[in-house]
Amino acid sequence: MWSDVSDRAAYLRAAAQLRGNPGQWAAYEARGHCVVLAGPGSGKTKTLTTKMARMLTEDVHAPRGIACITYNNECARELEDRLAALGVLHDKRVFIGTVHSFSLTQIILPYAQAAGLGLPMSFGIARRAEQQAALLEALGRTNIPQNLEFRLNNYRRAYLNRDTPEWREADPNLAALIERYEAGLRRRGLIDFDDMPLLAVRALRSNQWLQRALLAKYPILVVDEYQDLGSALHRMVMGLCFRTGMRLFAVGDVDQSIYGFTGARPDLLRRLSERADVQTVRLRLNYRSGTRIVSASRVALAEERDFEAANADMQGAVFIHSMAGNYENQAVRVVRDLLPQAFIRHPGLNLGDVAVLYPAAWIGDAIADAAQAAGIAFIRTDGNALYPRSSRLMQWLEICAQWCCGGWRSGDPRFARILRGGERLFGESLKSDQRRLEFHRLLISVLWGQRDEGLRLHYWLDQLITQVIQPFGNSCALLRDELETLATFAARLSKAGDQRHMVLSELAGNGTHLSRLTLSTLHSAKGREFGLVFMFGLDNGRLPRNDADHDQRAEARRLFYVGLTRAKQEVHLLHTTGRTSPFVSEIEQHLAAE
């Protein structure tokens, strides 16, 4: 949670930059519902954060606040960082998080009983093993067929209203299985991840007073990356904003929709922007990328768009590399040749300005191994990362580590931020003032006593786990998954673990991206920007996949577009010789014709 704007000058300075762009300024000045629909690098996030800082100062007065919903915890962290840079401080006035966490913390936990959701007084969030046990029971089998969980969850997301005939008619067997599965979870006193938005929508639909209670708390709803958020959020927006009176400020880009496979519906954003009671703003200028990268991205998208680079003097460059050998051989070439050559062209950049992006996490293993062998520090943000980047507990530990590695002296991060983050995580067990005080006391004493960046991470973490995390976290139902993630990571740090040599500064560095090469899937790179981008593994059969149908091929094309548009100065498209992705071939033809 965040709060007051401590430094008005910071957001006013940011606003002065928007003034030169009529679209951004119109969005900044909008008083009613407003949707910003614009391409990559056009300043959607910049406009959103600056406007949020302004609305918190000028439009919404304490104790009321603003709820801001975004796609995942990584995007939420990006927004938190950008807001912090605008002087927006932490407290209870602002919610920033995913649809799931909004549903859980703002609707289900406070109102489950009053809203008649049929949940027990005390319920927990199902761990993976518990979900599987409930599903096996519902199936009456000993194994779960491949893809079933994926299909089941997509079905739940697609048919929100179970009172309609479609719920049962579209796939009667699946609908019945889901009902048995959910009943099994409830018997165990559990809800799962996908239950969260579903229960929240149900609670809102049948309780007008609940919509008004949320309006009282949050008169403004801000939504980032609208194209990737599914029907549940759209339903909430329809109810809360267009029937109950919350003001909506949403940004998104249909061309960057890359989560259709999880049930995201980009057409919902388009429909929203077509409403007569919504002011729709379109932005044309790309502030991020050089002119050559912008024109290559138009080719990549294969749709008529009028985007232009904001700075015509900045050309940027697009390189295509046909590479022999397997991914391991190719990765060595990236690390040994291409990366050093790029630094010679751009001596002002450092590793933190570079990303290697690839279509799937396993392809990233080759780059990670080559970087490790070459002694290059990197940070992985994909599924094969040291720990899931989406873990709020691990994100909090990263800032605790930063504080111990010098933040205590520089004020970056501030201890108040660590404290509030901790209070949010362990909130369930901090109900009394005395308990909260005890938490503050223990946390400061453990962190203060371990201010040494060379400290073995295993030792540092062990102190924190035994003295703070276990005493305050073990009784928190909402932390069960997170504690499992932490235990897995801690095991890797132990004497027999593959990460036993890790020191504190490495965990701190994981949270900053500074001076580290970023390794990421194309999906996880959404919303980010880098000076130099290497897109690795762009082979036919991988992007798009061999078995892709029409829609999947279109989504693969958008994914390619998202990757390409992360780059400011240079983008490198790398593919295996003889297996060029058709998307790369199109760019090749475009470059040849230039």
Ligand SMILES: Nc1ncnc2c1ncn2[C@@H]1O[C@H](COP(=O)(O)OP(=O)(O)OP(=O)(O)O)[C@@H](O)[C@H]1O
């Ligand atoms: N009016 C402006 N003047 C100068 N720089 C700007 C302006 N608007 C945006 N920028 C800069 O352009 C870059 C891209 O902005 P931002 O990340 O907000 O774009 P976005 O539309 O959210 O991009 P994407 O959809 O690709 O994630 C940032 O470095 C931002 O600071």
